[in-house]
Amino acid sequence: MEIKKIENGNELKLAVAGRLDTTSAPELEAEIASMPDVTDSLVLDFSELEYISSAGLRVLLAAQKKMNVKGKMTLTGVNEDVMDVFEITGFSDILTIE
Numbered sequence: 001m002e003i004k005k006i007e008n009g010n011e012l013k014l015a016v017a018g019r020l021d022t023t024s025a026p027e028l029e030a031e032i033a034s035m036p037d038v039t040d041s042l043v044l045d046f047s048e049l050e051y052i053s054s055a056g057l058r059v060l061l062a063a064q065k066k067m068n069v070k071g072k073m074t075l076t077g078v079n080e081d082v083m084d085v086f087e088i089t090g091f092s093d094i095l096t097i098e
Helices: 025-033 054-068 082-090
Strands: 002-008 011-020 040-053 070-078
Touching: 002 025, 011 025, 011 054, 025 054, 040 054, 040 082, 054 070
Parallel strands: 011 040, 040 070
Antiparallel strands: 002 011
16 A cells, blocks of 8 residues: 655645555554644545455544544545445445545
């Protein structure tokens, strides 16, 4: 997995490529945990995300809970396979997906 970070004022955009699974989830979790306190908008660009496992879903759930207090979290570029996982697990109801 590869993560590209773009900070723009109070917005943090993380472009995630590859597989978000048990091996790589801690890396995304660490990026989210280290975001600046002033961040009130987190955008996760999944345009190049190929796969997400339950470990990845756990990281997204924790990030959503954190951002519910600080501002908002948005997912963009979600492909059909990843969207299927979100729909089957009910995550499509709790995440903002554009």
